[in-house]
Amino acid sequence: MKRRKRIFLVILNLVVYVFAFLYVLPILWTVFSSFKEESDLFSWPPRLVTKLTMINYRNVFSKTQLPLFMRNSFFISIFATIITVLISIMGGYALAKYHFRFRGFISSFTLSMLMIPLQVIMVPIYLVLSKIGMINTLWGLIIPPSATPTGIFLAQRYLLSALPDEILESARIDGAGEMKIFFKIVLPLSTPLIAALSVLSFTWRWNDFLWPLIVVGTPRLYTVQLALGMYAGEHIVQWGPLLAMTVISMIPVLIVFLLLQKYFVKGIATGALK
Amino acid sequence: MKKQLVPWLFLLPNLLIFAIFIVTPALSSFYYSFTDYDMLTFSGKFVGLSNFISLFRTPSDFSHVLTRTFFYTLLVVPLVFFSSLGLSVITTSDFIYGRSFLRALFYWPWLLSPSIIGISWKWFLDYDAGLINIILIKMGLNPISWLIDKRLAFLSVTLVTVWNVAGYFMVMFNAALTAIPVEVYEAASLDGANKWTRFWKIIFPLLKPTSVLVIILSTIMAMRSFEVIYVFTSGGPGTSTTMVAQKIYHTAFMERKLGMASAMSIVLFLILIILSLLQFKVLEEKQ
Numbered sequence: 014m015k016r017r018k019r020i021f022l023v024i025l026n027l028v029v030y031v032f033a034f035l036y037v038l039p040i041l042w043t044v045f046s047s048f049k050e051e052s053d054l055f056s057w058p059p060r061l062v063t064k065l066t067m068i069n070y071r072n073v074f075s076k077t078q079l080p081l082f083m084r085n086s087f088f089i090s091i092f093a094t095i096i097t098v099l100i101s102i103m104g105g106y107a108l109a110k111y112h113f114r115f116r117g118f119i120s121s122f123t124l125s126m127l128m129i130p131l132q133v134i135m136v137p138i139y140l141v142l143s144k145i146g147m148i149n150t151l152w153g154l155i156i157p158p159s160a161t162p163t164g165i166f167l168a169q170r171y172l173l174s175a176l177p178d179e180i181l182e183s184a185r186i187d188g189a190g191e192m193k194i195f196f197k198i199v200l201p202l203s204t205p206l207i208a209a210l211s212v213l214s215f216t217w218r219w220n221d222f223l224w225p226l227i228v229v230g231t232p233r234l235y236t237v238q239l240a241l242g243m244y245a246g247e248h249i250v251q252w253g254p255l256l257a258m259t260v261i262s263m264i265p266v267l268i269v270f271l272l273l274q275k276y277f278v279k280g281i282a283t284g285a286l287k
Numbered sequence: 288m289k290k291q292l293v294p295w296l297f298l299l300p301n302l303l304i305f306a307i308f309i310v311t312p313a314l315s316s317f318y319y320s321f322t323d324y325d326m327l328t329f330s331g332k333f334v335g336l337s338n339f340i341s342l343f344r345t346p347s348d349f350s351h352v353l354t355r356t357f358f359y360t361l362l363v364v365p366l367v368f369f370s371s372l373g374l375s376v377i378t379t380s381d382f383i384y385g386r387s388f389l390r391a392l393f394y395w396p397w398l399l400s401p402s403i404i405g406i407s408w409k410w411f412l413d414y415d416a417g418l419i420n421i422i423l424i425k426m427g428l429n430p431i432s433w434l435i436d437k438r439l440a441f442l443s444v445t446l447v448t449v450w451n452v453a454g455y456f457m458v459m460f461n462a463a464l465t466a467i468p469v470e471v472y473e474a475a476s477l478d479g480a481n482k483w484t485r486f487w488k489i490i491f492p493l494l495k496p497t498s499v500l501v502i503i504l505s506t507i508m509a510m511r512s513f514e515v516i517y518v519f520t521s522g523g524p525g526t527s528t529t530m531v532a533q534k535i536y537h538t539a540f541m542e543r544k545l546g547m548a549s550a551m552s553i554v555l556f557l558i559l560i561i562l563s564l565l566q567f568k569v570l571e572e573k574q
Contacts, residue, residue, distance in 0.1 A: 022382055025382055025383070026382070026383060026384055029377055029383055029389070033389055033392055033393070036392070036393065036450075037392060037395060037396075038411075038418070039407045039408055039410075039411040039418075040395070040396075040399070040403075040407050042407070042410070042411050042418045043403075043406070043407040043410055043411070046410065046416075054416050055415055055416050058424065059415075059416065059420075059421040059424060059425075061421065061425075100300040100301050100304075101301075103297040103298070103300065103301075104297060104298050104300075104301040106297060107293075107294035107295075107297035107298045108294075108298075111293065111294035111297075113291055113294045113295070114291075116294075119298060119302075122305075123301070123305070124567070126305050126309050127563065128559065128560055128563040128564075129309050129313050129556075130511055130559065132511045132513055132532040132535070132555070133313075133316070133532075133535070133552045133553075133555050133556045133559065134309065134312040134313050134316055134552065135535070135536065135539070135552075136312075136316065136319065136535065136539040136545055136548045136549055136552060137311070137312035137313070137315045137316045137319060137549065138308060138312045139539070139540075140312075140315070140545070141307065141308065141311060141312055141315075145307075156304065157304060157307075157308040158308075159304065160300065160301040160304035160305055160308075165301060191290075191293045195297070216398065219400070220398075220399070220400035220401070221400075222400060222401040222402055222514045222517075222518070223401075223513065223514050238400050238401070238402045239402075241400075241402035241403070241406060241518070242401070242402045242405070242517065242518045245402065245405060245406050245409065245518050246517075246518070246521055252410065252416070255406065256406075256410065259402070259403055259406050259407065262400065262402070262403060263399065263403055266398055266399075266400075267398075270391075270398055274391065
């Protein structure tokens with residue numbers, strides 16, 4: 014009886030792991046193929062195992078503008094993340110720790126911004142951006158999506174429970190100004206919040222596709238993701254360099270995820286928002 | 288007196304960005320939908336309801352796209368529901384080794400960008416060099432034209448969407464499943480019935496609030512689908528995988544008919560608003 018159960022468990026685990034392997038196979042196949050020579054990608058008859066080389070990776074740097082796209086992506090993601098983290102905590106702090114008229118209204122107003130996704134306002138947003146001269150600019154890429162209801166909500170939730178009113182009160186009695194309190198007390202006490210928001214924001218911005226698609230028309234300002242989408246849509250796709258570029262573009266988010274995995278899960282469990 | 292001002296200063300950057308880049312566009316979207324604004328002249332005149340009338344005069348392109356999007360959503364939602372529940376049961380079950388590894392693995396597709404997902408699947412299903420067709424050829428069978436045949440392309444898009452989001456909803460189910468007290472599981476195992484019935488009769492009803500949320504959120508996601516499909520199939524072959532959001536994009540930025548595109552946006556907008564209101568209601572009840 015016991016032995017039969019053990020055999021059953023081994024088989025069950027085997028089945029699950031085969032399924033898990035198949036689940037990520039499309040990505041593994043992309044990674045594997047990116048190391049094949051261009052001539053092997055479409056060889057006939059097809060071969061599964063071929064000589065592996067780094068040629069696509071060398072080509073992607075010499076034949077495409079990947080370094081430029083990477084620089085754009087890093088610049089946008091990092092600056093947007095800094096802004097998002099800062100203004101989310103500012104907003105969340107105001108909603109969590111101050112009593113003022115319309116607080117409830119502002120709180121619901123912020124959340125209601127979630128109900129208006131980019132997909133339905135991309136046309137008028139384009140017009141707004143072009144009126145204020147933000148089309149085809151880095152600031153157009155960075156600023157507008159940097160305010161996020163999810164960020165403010167997470168900050169509000171965190172500060173409500175993790176920042177006792179007594180600390181703020183005693184700082185005020187000692188004569189500290191409101192700005193000083195924010196930068197010297199609130200921000201330093203928010204390290205886990207800053208980590209969680211940074212992870213989320215960096216991932217959103219690094220992976221973003223629709224926003225750059227609307228804002229950017231010139232290849233000079235392409236992010237890695239936008240460049241990938243544009244290359245993939247071309248009539249004759251250069252698969253070798255494209256696959257290498259795809260693999261390279263996965264690495265930053267993968268590193269961030271592996272280092273800070275627990276903050277991701279926290280973000281989802283609290284919110285169910287984004 | 289001055290102190291009343293401080294919270295507003297803290298809120299200012301967010302409120303300013305929301306006002307300029309969300310509220311203003313959302314409101315002007317209503318206005319544009321009643322005009323024949325176009326992007327060549329950046330001007331237009333008031334045309335009343337005529338945009339909406341031509342959208343719903345059947346058969347129009349838009350009513351086809353809208354019907355397709357509904358049908359796609361109708362397929363995606365139950366598939367997402369049962370696959371994420373299934374993944375969740377696997378990754379919380381005592382009988383499986385390396386659960387946290389599996390959790391990260393199934394969550395992975397949610398972390399990938401639309402471009403990566405689109406390109407990887409396009410490559411995986413490629414007629415000449417995709418892995419599936421290579422295996423079929425090795426087995427002496429004919430390769431399948433996944434992204435050339437209209438029906439197969441639609442099916443592929445549906446499955447890729449499910450694959451993309453299942454890990455996200457798995458995490459939500461995991462939170463609900465691990466919150467169920469051990470006594471409930473014990474009580475369930477004392478009962479004579481087999482595991483399958485026990486799960487559906489005892490555990491599953493306890494997941495109801497999460498289930499409702501998963502259904503609403505996945506409906507919203509499906510109705511908004513754009514980016515992954517845009518890279519994966521570009522909405523083709525023909526328009527067989529074009530959904531509403533992409534149709535709006537195309538009408539505005541390729542055909543340059545902003546008035547018409549705004550009218551389409553309003554239709555999608557109303558559908559999504561109703562779903563979002565349901566979502567907030569469920570979240571409120573949950574708390």
